[in-house]
Amino acid sequence: MRYKIALEHSNEGVAASVLGLPGCHSQGADEAEAMLNIQDAIREYLAVQRELWTERDVREVEIEA
Numbered sequence: 001m002r003y004k005i006a007l008e009h010s011n012e013g014v015a016a017s018v019l020g021l022p023g024c025h026s027q028g029a030d031e032a033e034a035m036l037n038i039q040d041a042i043r044e045y046l047a048v049q050r051e052l053w054t055e056r057d058v059r060e061v062e063i064e065a
Contacts, residue, residue: 005038007031021045 008015014034018024018041026041028034 003042005035007034016041018042018045 003021004019006017006019008017009031013027013029014031015027016025016034016038018038021042024038024041024045026034026037028037
């Protein structure tokens with residue numbers, strides 16, 4: 001799956017946020033580290049979401065962008 005990532009550069013490093021996953025953020029000393037860290041954050045975010053939705057009736061819908 002592909003996600004759009006917003007990067008914010010500062011003197012302290014690079015912050016990364018996933019545009020489609022509210023609250024999914026990470027950071028790194030440089031862009032490469034931030035990108036690796038945000039991948040881990042996405043995996044953890046999705047794992048938590050799966051746990052929260054386990055007992056619910058879930059459906060998927062597809063739309064054209």
